[in-house]
Amino acid sequence: DVKVTQSSRYLVKRTGEKVFLECVQDMDHENMFWYRQDPGLGLRLIYFSYDVKMKEKGDIPEGYSVSREKKERFSLILESASTNQTSMYLCASSPTTREQYFGPGTRLTVT
Amino acid sequence: QKEVEQNSGPLSVPEGAIASLNCTYSDRGSQSFFWYRQYSGKSPELIMSIYSNGDKEDGRFTAQLNKASQYVSLLIRDSQPSDSATYLCAAPSGGSYIPTFGRGTSLIVHP
Numbered sequence: 050d051v052k053v054t055q056s057s058r059y060l061v062k063r064t065g066e067k068v069f070l071e072c073v074q075d076m077d078h079e080n081m082f083w084y085r086q087d088p089g090l091g092l093r094l095i096y097f098s099y100d101v102k103m104k105e106k107g108d109i110p111e112g113y114s115v116s117r118e119k120k121e122r123f124s125l126i127l128e129s130a131s132t133n134q135t136s137m138y139l140c141a142s143s144p145t146t147r148e149q150y151f152g153p154g155t156r157l158t159v160t
Numbered sequence: 161q162k163e164v165e166q167n168s169g170p171l172s173v174p175e176g177a178i179a180s181l182n183c184t185y186s187d188r189g190s191q192s193f194f195w196y197r198q199y200s201g202k203s204p205e206l207i208m209s210i211y212s213n214g215d216k217e218d219g220r221f222t223a224q225l226n227k228a229s230q231y232v233s234l235l236i237r238d239s240q241p242s243d244s245a246t247y248l249c250a251a252p253s254g255g256s257y258i259p260t261f262g263r264g265t266s267l268i269v270h271p
Contacts, residue, residue: 080257091263092204092248099257107258139203147192147252149259151203 051076053152055140061158068127070155072140078150080143081123083107083115085136086154092139098123130159162187162253166262173269179236181247181265186230189254193225193232196248198264204248208234239269 056071074081082097084107094107096115104115112134116124123142127134135158141149163186173179185193192211196204210216210223210232222235232251236243246266250259 082258089263092261094258097258143257145257146209147257147259148194148206148209149196149204149250150206151196154203 051078051142051150053140053142053150055138055152055155057155058153059156059158061160062127062130063160064131066127066130066159068130068157068159070125070127070138070140070157072123072125072142072152073121074123074142074150075121076142076144076150077120078142078144079120081117082141082143082149083113083123083125084139084141085109085134086139087136095125130157132159135159162260164249164251164260164262166247166249166265168263168265170266170268173239173267175239175241175269175271177239177269179239179243179267179269181234181236181249181267183232183234183249183251183262184230185232185249185251185260187251187253187260188227188230190251191254192252193223194250194259195221195223195232195234196250198246198248200245236267239267241269241271243267244269 083095098117140152195208198204208223246264249262
């Protein structure tokens with residue numbers, strides 16, 4: 050069974066804080082993704098990575114950065130958290146057959 | 161702009177009925193198609209994949225693909241209240257690992 054884990058289920062941070070969200074997958078997938086999901090807006094891609102140290106911007110990269118130093122780990126960084134970054138953050142990994150396996154999600158609240 | 165369109169619903173069906181969920185996509189280069197189920201407050205879970213025209217059955221689920229008409233559907237036979245969830249359709253563009261997700265159809269199965 051594919052397992053994707055995320056570092057926190059719930060997180061509360063203050064405006065201006067630097068926030069790290071971590072994701073780990075155990076299936077040796079090349080591709081990893083970070084999404085945010087908001088009511089009425091669906092899944093929106095923030096960043097993805099197709100290999101170690103490789104990253105590509107998704108649809109809404111502003112205010113975010115990512116790091117992939119090891120194949121199994123993909124981190125999302127909010128450089129200076131703002132209230133409009135309050136959301137559900139979902140990590141996914143994907144093999145070459147393109148289906149996606151999601152982690153449980155992190156519900157981030159920025160106050 | 162590559163798009164995947166779904167009726168947001170809610171689609172309400174009685175227990176035991178067939179639920180039919182539909183999805184259209186704009187990119188003719190898409191070769192693989194996926195259905196995900198997402199319970200409220202949870203992350204999406206892959207339930208079906210389909211790559212060629214026709215039907216693919218897995219238990220109570222049948223995925224149907226018609227590339228000429230650019231639509232994908234998911235049928236759920238003998239619907240159960242536990243099937244109540246949002247169903248997301250996804251289609252990576254041809255040659256890409258990045259899926260385009262629809263916004264999902266909410267399904268309610270009432271006893």
